[in-house]
Amino acid sequence: MDQCYWKAKVAHRRGFAIQRKLLKLLEAEYAQKREGTHVSDLVLCIREQVFRNIEPMPIDEKDLVAYALGEGAHVALEKLAEKGGGIAEKEIKLNGVIGTIDVFDNVPIEIKTTRAEDDTPRPYHIKQLTYYMAMTNSNVGILLYLMVNDYERPFRFRTITLSDTELSEARKEIETRSKFFNAGLAAKDPFIAPHVKKNPDLMWKCQYCKYREKCWSRED
Numbered sequence: 270m271d272q273c274y275w276k277a278k279v280a281h282r283r284g285f286a287i288q289r290k291l292l293k294l295l296e297a298e299y300a301q302k303r304e305g306t307h308v309s310d311l312v313l314c315i316r317e318q319v320f321r322n323i324e325p326m327p328i329d330e331k332d333l334v335a336y337a338l339g340e341g342a343h344v345a346l347e348k349l350a351e352k353g354g355g356i357a358e359k360e361i362k363l364n365g366v367i368g369t370i371d372v373f374d375n376v377p378i379e380i381k382t383t384r385a386e387d388d389t390p391r392p393y394h395i396k397q398l399t400y401y402m403a404m405t406n407s408n409v410g411i412l413l414y415l416m417v418n419d420y421e422r423p424f425r426f427r428t429i430t431l432s433d434t435e436l437s438e439a440r441k442e443i444e445t446r447s448k449f450f451n452a453g454l455a456a457k458d459p460f461i462a463p464h465v466k467k468n469p470d471l472m473w474k475c476q477y478c479k480y481r482e483k484c485w486s487r488e489d
């Protein structure tokens with residue numbers, strides 16, 4: 270065997286070592302994020318979030334790539350926005366619930382990256398932004414979509430407006446959903462928490478959920 274072969278073999282092993290290290294670091298990052306109740310615990314499937322907290326699953330390559338792609342675009346845009354006077358990663362709190370707004374520039378701005386061609390705002394993106402609007406008492410919010418597969422119009426945004434009554438309803442919803450989440454955690458029982466099995470906007474989550482088998486083994 271020549272020297273080149275062995276060098277390639279060592280480099281290949283180093284590649285695997287880096288991958289393992291990154292996975293461990295991401296696991297630690299997620300564990301840190303799990304402390305407290307976050308808006309992200311309440312927007313999609315609360316039951317899945319309870320499962321994640323009490324029975325964390327190993328992070329895999331797909332999680333790592335999804336994290337890197339999502340965070341990469343966020344960090345770049347947030348950095349630019351901050352130079353223009355906006356506040357990136359603004360942390361907000363309401364009745365013990367923590368939210369982190371991508372950019373706050375008088376109004377909350379939520380950045381989403383999508384490979385889809387359809388730019389219709391997803392109901393769960395609107396819900397997340399609605400929660401940030403409610404927590405900052407802002408009647409206006411912006412959803413900013415980065416359409417990574419559209420070279421013609423890759424940058425699109427939608428303005429969402431809510432009345433004072435709608436803001437107040439959203440605050441109540443945050444409180445109720447937070448109670449379910451915390452009850453599930455306290456009892457260490459994900460089945461106390463609401464699921465999305467029959468929710469047409471969110472049932473796609475079940476397809477990728479690491480707790481699917483357990484969750485679907487029980488009738489709801």
Ligand code: SF4
Nearest residue numbers: 314464465475478484
């Ligand atoms: S399988 Fe579906 S309903 Fe059950 S925890 Fe996962 S996402 Fe939620």
